[in-house]
Amino acid sequence: MDSPQPRRRTLPQIFSGAVLLLGVIALKMKALLLLFLERGRAFFVNPFEGFGAMQYAVAGGSFVVTIAAYATQAPLAVVIGFVVITLIHEIGHAVAIRMKGLRAGFMVFIPFVGGAVTLKDQPRSAFDDAIIGLAGPAAGTAASLVTLEIYKWQREPTWLLIALLGFALNLMNLIPIGMLDGGRISAAVTKWMWVLGGGAVVYKVIDQPNPLIILIAVLAAFQVYASIVREKTDKRFYEVTAGQRAAIAVLYFALVIFLGHQTWMAYARLELLRR
16 A cells, blocks of 8 residues: 655645745834834934024024134134034934933034033933933044045045044043033943043143133033032932943943044044145
8 A cells, every 4th residue: 555645735835825924024024113113213303302593593603603713723624524523413412312301402612612502401310411421422423434434535635634623522522521521421330430531631731721721620620519419419310220331331432442543543644645
C-alpha cells in the first residue's frame, strides 16, 4: 500500500498566506507609525507661540542692532552668518521650552555677549531645565554643521569661518557656569561642575580682566546664590533620577567632545588656507 503523498500548496493558498502576512505587517507598521507620531508630536511646536508685537519687535530690533554692532569689527557676510547661527541656537531653546509646556517671554540679542530667551513659566525640575539648556547648543551645532557642509560644496573660506565661530560659540555656552547653558545642564548632573566653571572664570578675570568677563563672573555668582536659595525653598526641583542624571551627562559630554573636535578641525583647516 502506497504511503500518502504530502499535499502540495496550491497557488491560491500561497497567495492567501502572503496576503495574510502582509496584512499583519501592515497592522504592525501602522501601530508603530501611530506610536511615532504620538511621541514625535511634541517636537512639532511653534517656538514663537504667544509672541506679540512687542516680543517680535524686541527680537527683530536686537537682531538688527547686533548685526550692525558686529559689522564694525568683521565682514558683513561673516557677521550675518554668525548671528543667524545664534538665532537658531535660541530657537532651539524656545522649541524645548514649548515642548515642556512652558511659555517663552522675550528673545533678545546682545552685541558681543550673545542671545537669550526668557521664560514666563519656570521649569518644573532641574532635568527639564537641562533639556532646555541642551536644546540651544544642539540646534546651534546642527546649524554650524550645515554651514561646514556648504563650505565643502563651495570651497568658500567665509563659510568655514562662520562654521568655526558657530562651533566655538556653542562650545563656550557649555562651560558649566550658572548663567550659561552649561550651568543649567550641569545642575542636573552635579553642581560640583560649577566649581570648574567658576575656577575658569576667576582665572580669566585675574589673567585678562575686561568688562565682559567681569560681568559674566558677577552674573554667575548671582546664579549660584539663587540656586542655593532655591534648593532650600524648593527641594523637589533638584530631585533627578539616576537615569536622568546619566542621560544628561552622556549628552552633555558627548556634545562637548564633538564641539571641541569640530572647533579644532575647522580652525586647523582655516589656518591651512591662510598659509
